[in-house]
Amino acid sequence: MRESRSNEPTVVLGGTGKIGRRVVRLLRERGVPVRVASRSGERRFDWTDRTTWEPALRGARSVYLVYLPDLASPDAAPRLREVGELAVSQGAERLVFQSGGGWPEAVPAEEAVRKAGAAWTVLRPAWFAQNFSEDLFLEPLRRGEVRLSAGDGGEPFVDARDVAEMAVAALTEDVHAGRVYELSGPESLSFGDAVARIARASGRDIRYVSLTPERFESELVRTGVPAEFVALELGRFAAVRSGAYAEVSDGVRRVLGREPRSFAEYVRETAATGVWANAG
Ligand SMILES: NC(=O)c1ccc[n+]([C@@H]2O[C@H](COP(=O)([O-])OP(=O)(O)OC[C@H]3O[C@@H](n4cnc5c(N)ncnc54)[C@H](OP(=O)(O)O)[C@@H]3O)[C@@H](O)[C@H]2O)c1
Incomplete structure (x- = not known):
């Protein structure tokens, strides 16, 4: 044994x-x-x-x-x-x-x-909602301007807490062996919508600026992003613009037996922490 x-x-x-x-x-x-x-x-x-x-x-x-x-x-x-x-x-x-x-x-x-x-x-x-509060979009939000080449493409942002709960289920329960789970939040939002919601909830004037891919590329290069990653970022945002990522999926509901946390819930809770207050 x-x-x-x-x-x-x-x-x-x-x-x-x-x-x-x-x-x-x-x-x-x-x-x-x-x-x-x-x-x-x-x-x-x-x-x-x-x-x-x-x-x-x-x-x-x-x-x-x-x-x-x-x-x-x-x-x-x-x-x-x-x-x-x-x-x-x-x-x-x-x-x-x-x-x-x-x-x-x-x-x-x-x-x-x-x-x-x-x-x-x-x-x-999908992209994590927490990218807006714990990662690359945080400083632009604090400064009051988010500049991306995401156009109006939708992204069904998923809450990091739901991804972590899914990971724990997969690490501790045999039934998930051999499975691929698509994980998203309950709705698709454009980056402009996401930024507008954060601005409203934090009582700030924050602009979303939709850049052309060429302009986005030159801004990434100027901030020192290595060429290899510039190409990957451009490809990823081209996919966002085209709507390729927009579909909502049901992995969270299938495994956790409840609806995924919404972007609205994430924004409400996160705004209350003051993380999006003005950079000053
Ligand atoms: N962010 C999103 O929206 C998103 C969505 C879907 C999938 N993903 C994928 O998820 C993965 C992680 O992304 P994330 O946003 O979750 O990253 P993250 O929050 O920045 O976490 C990255 C982790 O990896 C560690 N790390 C960084 N470089 C490392 C290296 N060279 N060797 C070992 N560990 C390293 C970091 O810790 P240390 O700094 O201590 O090493 C940190 O613990 C990526 O593969 C990404 O493509 C991300």
Whole structure:
């Protein structure tokens, strides 16, 4: 009979990020042993430094995989395959991969995780609502102007808390093995609508400026974004403009048995924290 593995950790790669830290908190609340692995985590793990991989994965029972810097880069699939196989060689039985919703460029990375040799689950979240309060859109909002080439394309922003709950379900329940879940919020919004809602809720005048792709590209280059990532960003916003990501999906309801949190709820709660107050 197999010995109990209840002391072996779930390794959360990217466990300090927007989804990862919520996954860590939820697992620990359930008493699941967790190892937070990232460049600044409890255990150092760096996708660009192979020497950090094995120590981070040692003895893992399951692994949550968050890949940086970009799922679409050619390094993503081979690194995910190697890390996945290494995790399996350490005894990991489950791999849960944070991919991206409607991103054909992430499919090779998903394939790599699926072939690593463990039970796998792929999460394909839409853009996170929390990008507006914990990431790249926060400073522009504080300054009062968000400049993007998203046009009027819709995006069904998903709440990071829902993605984290989905991750925990996939890490702790056998029924999700071999499944791919598309995760979105309950409605699609343009970036202009999203910014307008945040402006209203925080009582501020914040402009959304719709840039041409050429203008967006020159602004990204000017702010020092490396050429490789400029191309990826342009491609992603072209897809937003075309409406390619706009479809709402039902993964959250199917797995968690309730409606996903709405953008309105996220905006109401987040505005109350004062995070969108003027940069001064
Ligand atoms: N943001 C979105 O709206 C969105 C939507 C769908 C899918 N995704 C995908 O989700 C993934 C994570 O995005 P995110 O927005 O959740 O990122 P995030 O909140 O910035 O979290 C990134 C995490 O990865 C770690 N990290 C960064 N570079 C690393 C490296 N070289 N090696 C190891 N760990 C590294 C960070 O911690 P340290 O700094 O400590 O290393 C952090 O814990 C990406 O693959 C992205 O494509 C994002």
